[in-house]
Amino acid sequence: MPDVPSGVFRAASGGDDRTCTALRDVDLPAGIVLALEKPFGTSVATAEELNALLTSLVPEPQVYRVDHFLGKSTVLNLLGLRFANRIFEPIWNADSVESVMIYYDEELGLEQRAGYYDKAGALVDMIQSHLLLVMALVAMETPSSLHPDDLRGAMAQVLRAARPWQGDAATAGRRARYATGSINGRTLPNYVDEPGVDPQRGTETLAEVKIGIENWRWAGVPFTLRSGKAVGNARKEIIITFKNVPHLITGLTGCASPPRLRVVLDPDRLHLDLNINGAGDPFNLEQVTMSAEFGKGALSPYGEVLSGILDGDPILSIRGDVAEQCWRIVEPVQQAWGANTTPLEDYEAGTPGPKSWNL
Numbered sequence: 001m002p003d004v005p006s007g008v009f010r011a012a013s014g015g016d017d018r019t020c021t022a023l024r025d026v027d028l029p030a031g032i033v034l035a036l037e038k039p040f041g042t043s044v045a046t047a048e049e050l051n052a053l054l055t056s057l058v059p060e061p062q063v064y065r066v067d068h069f070l071g072k073s074t075v076l077n078l079l080g081l082r083f084a085n086r087i088f089e090p091i092w093n094a095d096s097v098e099s100v101m102i103y104y105d106e107e108l109g110l111e112q113r114a115g116y117y118d119k120a121g122a123l124v125d126m127i128q129s130h131l132l133l134v135m136a137l138v139a140m141e142t143p144s145s146l147h148p149d150d151l152r153g154a155m156a157q158v159l160r161a162a163r164p165w166q167g168d169a170a171t172a173g174r175r176a177r178y179a180t181g182s183i184n185g186r187t188l189p190n191y192v193d194e195p196g197v198d199p200q201r202g203t204e205t206l207a208e209v210k211i212g213i214e215n216w217r218w219a220g221v222p223f224t225l226r227s228g229k230a231v232g233n234a235r236k237e238i239i240i241t242f243k244n245v246p247h248l249i250t251g252l253t254g255c256a257s258p259p260r261l262r263v264v265l266d267p268d269r270l271h272l273d274l275n276i277n278g279a280g281d282p283f284n285l286e287q288v289t290m291s292a293e294f295g296k297g298a299l300s301p302y303g304e305v306l307s308g309i310l311d312g313d314p315i316l317s318i319r320g321d322v323a324e325q326c327w328r329i330v331e332p333v334q335q336a337w338g339a340n341t342t343p344l345e346d347y348e349a350g351t352p353g354p355k356s357w358n359l
Contacts, residue, residue, distance in 0.1 A: 020053050028057060035064045035309055038129040039120065040323040047327050051320040064309050065318035069130040071304030073297035074268040078137050078238075079146070081263070081270070088261075089142070091242065093217045098241045098258060100138060102131050104227045104265065105234035109178065109188045109349065110205075114196030122207035123175070123337075126227035128330045132159065132211075133318070135223055138238060139213055148315040152322065158213060159325035165210035165222055169332035170341040172211070174357065175204035178230040181349030188230055188349040202337075202344055205229045206353055209333055230349035236265040254278060254285040268294035 020034070034054060041047030054063045069075065082088055091097070104126055110117060117125060136155035143150040164172035177191045192199040206228030213223065240261040255275055262271040270292045278284040299307060308316045336342050345354040 017050050017053050020050070020057065023057055031062070032058060033062050033064055033309055033312075034058055035066055037066050038318075039124055040065050040318065041327060044324055044327045044331055047320075047324045051324065055320070060320060061314060063317075063320070064305075064314060065320075065323055066305050066309075067130065067133060067316070067318055068301040068305055070133060070316045070318075071297075071299070071301035072265065073301075073304075074263065074265050074294050075134055075137065076297070077268070077294045078134075078263065082138075083142055094219055094221045096242055097218075097221050098243045099222050099224065099239075100135075100241070101224045101226070101239040102134055102138070103235040103237055103239070104131060105206075105231035105236065105352075106227075106229050107183055107231060107234050109183075109230040110191065110194045110197070112195065114194060118197050118201060118203050121175075121203040122205055122227050122229065123173075123209070123330060123333065127207055127209055127225045128326050131225040131227060132162070132326045132329060133322070134238065135162070135211065135225060136322075138240075139218055139223070141217070146315065148313065151315060152319045156319060156322050156325065158215075159322060159329065161213050161215045161218075162211050162223075162325075162329050163214060164329070164332055165212045167212075170336040172209055173333040173336065173342055174208045174345075175337060175342060176206040176228070176345040176347050176354045176357075177203065178205050178228075178349040179346045181230070181351065183230060183232055183350035191230075204337070204344060206231065206347060208357075209330070211329065228353065231352060232350040233352055238263040238265070252283055252285055255287045257287050268296060270294060 034057065036054075041050050054060075082092065133155065136158040140154040140158045143154040145151075166172070178188065179190050180193075181188055191197060191203075191205050197203070206226075208224060208226040211223040211225060213219075213221070240263075242259045242261070244258045257273070257275065259275065260271075260273040262273070264271065272290045273287055274290065275285045275287055278286045297304060305316045308314065333342075337344075345356065347354045
């Protein structure tokens with residue numbers, strides 16, 4: 001890890017490497033840190049080019065690809081939940097887990113961000129930039145320590161094994177955009193009528209991608225990543241659904257819902273849904289929820305990542321190869337959408353999504 005940096009240079013990313021190119025002609029002081037905001041490139045190729053440019057300026061440990069999402073205390077609490085509780089780790093695999101869903105829906109609409117968002121869309125803005133990293137934390141093997149090399153290496157290993165579900169990008173993803181509707185008493189226009197939006201781009205405001213992780217632990221388990229804007233009853237949670245028991249004892253009736261572990265990202269809470277004997281008839285099962293609150297971090301998400309930069313601790317920044325892997329995973333989906341092999345559906349603002357999605 002480098003010493004506390006003598007200076008921090010913040011640069012825009014998103015494939016625009018002109019600022020960093022200009023630094024080639026500058027005598028950079030030793031120990032300077034380059035801090036960049038997502039997205040890191042616009043494709044695998046541009047991410048590789050940007051990484052090559054950055055490492056020609058400073059060593060990789062002095063490059064901080066900032067992702068404030070990793071600074072969320074609930075996201076970091078995944079580490080304690082998984083690796084400090086032996087009851088979870090033995091069943092945290094394809095033998096016991098039916099599916100994993102990671103949702104981050106928002107009630108907010110475009111909010112005058114067309115300049116950026118209309119070029120990115122929900123797939124890049126949230127799934128490529130943030131939710132794939134959350135998935136990596138959920139699915140990674142146990143690191144030997146929280147040293148940045150150990151933790152970030154474990155995340156990279158998961159992402160290298162990740163693919164669109166069953167290798168078919170056209171069917172692994174779904175997309176939609178909001179139409180006029182009401183949410184929290186506020187009427188939103190059609191997305192295409194928002195100021196600054198180019199209707200010809202066909203930008204999605206709701207994206208869902210099903211991912212398969214091709215390794216021993218997770219083979220056959222679908223990981224669904226979803227994020228959208230102007231969504232009613234917005235969910236921000238990680239849902240681990242466990243498999244039903246192989247045989248329910250004859251004589252027990254009632255609720256047959258599988259147990260679920262739900263990590264709520266906003267507000268910071270944990271829910272465990274279990275089947276137990278009913279209060280009236282002990283042979284009639286019912287599902288109950290055990291809940292707990294996560295402790296809040298001392299700093300805001302941006303405060304956490306900025307603290308890491310100033311302390312010379314890259315644990316909450318994105319390694320170069322991880323940025324490239326995230327693009328590799330979503331690029332086939334982007335190409336399928338660009339070829340219109342996946343329809344762009346509509347949903348009314350304030351609803352959970354398109355009616356055809358059976359949400």
